[in-house]
Amino acid sequence: MNAKERLQIPPQSMPEQEPHVRIHNQQEVPLGFTPELAVKEAQRCLQCRKAPCIAGCPVSIDIPKFIKMIEDGDFKGALAKIKERNMLPAICGRVCPQEEQCQVQCTLSKSKKAIHLAVSIGKLERFVADWERQQGVMDIPSLPAKTGKHAAVIGSGPAGLTVAGDLILMGHDVTVFEALHKPGGVLTYGIPEFRLPKEIVNYEVEYLKKLGVTFKFDYVIGKIKSIEELLEEFDAVFIGTGAGLPSFLKVPGENLLGVYSANEFLTRANLMKAYDFPASDTPIFAAQTVATIGGGNVAMDSARSAIRLGAKKSYILYRRSEKEMPARIEEIEHAKEEGVEFHLLVNPTRIIGNNKGWVKEIELLKMELGEPDASGRRRPVPIKGSEFIIPVDAVVVAIGNSPNPLIPKETPEIKTQSWGGIIIDEQTGKTSMKGVWAGGDIVLGAATVILAMGHGRIAAQNMHEYMMNGQW
Ligand SMILES: Cc1cc2nc3c(=O)[nH]c(=O)nc-3n(C[C@H](O)[C@H](O)[C@H](O)COP(=O)(O)OP(=O)(O)OC[C@H]3O[C@@H](n4cnc5c(N)ncnc54)[C@H](O)[C@@H]3O)c2cc1C
Ligand code: SF4
Structure with a gap:
């Protein structure tokens, strides 16, 4: 296949669970490429001689080589090629920010035509790792002689x-x-x-x-x-x-009942399987309106978990605009599809409780963007006197660790x-x-x-x- 033919192939999209279905279960949202979709996506790769994608990969996987192997149907070989540099491809294929690493460097993404979106390197990585697992045979390499250390x-x-x-x-x-x-x-x-x-x-x-x-x-x-x-x-x-070690807002009301660090909230929900309570041992408060503070992956995971735990409303409260959000684009999109409401350019000033010590409201101050700070992102600047209050019954603090x-x-x-x-x-x-x-x-x-x-x-x-x- 020549380059011209490769450029005619549109980016292949990965099937996903529909939002109205997935908010009622804990199962994975993207369902993975089929072998046919993976081979088609692999055919989009131009096999660039200098391969800028490799320089974008923090562990320097030989990306064009493994993609060529997928194109040729050698899924086992492709996985072995990835594993030379990355031991956990099924995990990285799912959670790495490829859009800021290998894929942002992809030659195809430099073109202005929509058809020339970067090759989905992460989805292909995930595909070969999943393929091996589905074969049910774990390939265990032979080990060298013991060193005694x-x-x-x-x-x-x-x-x-x-x-x-x-x-x-x-x-x-x-x-x-x-x-x-x-x-x-x-x-x-x-x-x-x-x-x-x-x-x-x-x-x-x-x-x-x-x-x-x-x-x-x-x-x-x-x-x-x-x-x-x-x-x-x-x-x-x-x-x-x-x-x-979670960071906190340091605002009045942060020790009210119903305020969680994202660590506690997600640990209850994931590790301790609170979504399955009482079949699991750990409960979680069944909040109806949950406010998650923050704009990173941890905040998206919390807001999306809140919906799956039964919240009618799940808010993201973030002090900058969406452009400055550190979360992966895919996670932001998925959160929106699932009904998470984004309230941008706001910062909590206090959390207000009822007479039993439970959260009932949160006070927010409006912000505007100023000059860039040390992180290169525009600094949020408070707008004096713009405080307003919204009713919530749980607050998840996801502002860093x-x-x-x-x-x-x-x-x-x-x-x-x-x-x-x-x-x-x-x-x-x-x-x-x-x-x-x-x-x-x-x-x-x-x-x-x-x-x-x-x-x-x-x-x-x-x-x-x-x-x-x-x-x-
Ligand atoms: C909710 C959430 C979502 C994220 N999403 C993404 C994402 O989409 N993509 C991405 O690339 N990154 C993401 N990250 C970040 C990523 O998970 C971390 O950067 C990564 O896990 C760090 O790996 P680590 O091995 O350094 O530490 P960790 O994964 O934190 O593992 C440290 C381990 O050490 C154990 N430990 C701690 N102290 C001790 C001790 N004294 N003795 C014995 N054991 C100890 C802990 O219990 C833990 O199991 C996310 C993080 C969070 C919290
Ligand atoms: S930059 Fe893109 S097109 Fe070129 S080799 Fe890497 S993945 Fe393939």
Whole structure:
């Protein structure tokens, strides 16, 4: 097929559950490409010689190569090609912000014609990973001879899982310590089932277990064992404990009943399956009008979860305009389709309770956009005297998270930034403490899955070198 013919193929859209159906269930919204749709979408790729898409991928997947394999019907080969660089393709294919990474660089997206939208790289990545899972045969590679070295990984989010996978494939023994009773970090307790089915996270963890990784759950490092104690037992330690400390608004009324941090709200809904109460153990307040504060993925997940938990009205309250929202475009679109109402350029000033201590209203101040701030986005500026009140019966605060402070607090030798992120050497992932590496959200603050995995990959390579030659 020549380039001219490829340019005639329209972008293939992925089938999705209809909004009026999906708001009554927890199942995944996009249903995935069929093999026919995937091959057609792959045919759109121009196989560019310089492939700018690769430079846009934080883990440098050979994108044109895997797409060509899909075009040729070699789905197994395509998956193997992706896995050379990315251990968790079914997850990244679903949650990575491809529209800001590989796809924004795609040659096709530079054209002004609508037909030339970027190749759907993420959807193709998801397709091959799903295809393998549906075959029901997990391809387990043979392992090299054991090195006799043993690494400890703290946290089983994408950073920790990547380190565990890379190190076991290099012949080391690996033990993962996880504070919660289930693996996956935010992939399990934060991102909802309708966006990332837990079956997929479990499949990836199962793969690691089959490779020989040991998981210890309900195991809080910093309480049960210190880093110093781990170093007596293990040859190297990786900290991937994430950014699970929620930020709050610091406005009056924030401690009223019915005010949740997004972490608590989503953990109840996802990890503890409150949507299934009383069949599950954990309840959640059946609010009718839920206001979610924030404009990122966490806010979209909360507002969309509120609808599925039975809210008649679910609002997003955001202090800038939609253009500045950090959430993925797809999530914003899905939220709107599901009936989430967006109230933009507003900031909460207080939450008002009834005489029983439950939320009944929220007061908002109107904002306008000023000059860009340090983030490059236009700064929200309050409009004096513009306060107004709307009735709500639950408030979910989704305005950001900071690194989990426990391990740095208990381990003064590990140096941190003023805002709590562990300081590492970017080239190696080393912390200031000998034998200890860190990566993911505990270093970056709340960031992305692929950046956490990228950190994990760098750290694993350096941990391997250290364990083999002993040089710090
Ligand atoms: C609701 C939500 C939606 C998101 N949506 C997206 C998205 O669409 N796309 C995207 O790319 N990113 C998204 N993110 C961000 C992304 O999930 C994170 O950047 C990523 O999970 C960070 O990975 P991590 O491995 O560093 O940490 P985490 O995933 O946070 O995992 C850390 C793990 O460490 C464990 N832990 C913490 N302290 C200890 C301890 N002392 N001892 C033992 N274990 C400990 C925690 O229980 C947790 O399991 C979202 C985040 C949230 C909260
Ligand atoms: S830039 Fe786009 S068209 Fe070119 S190789 Fe990458 S995915 Fe294919």
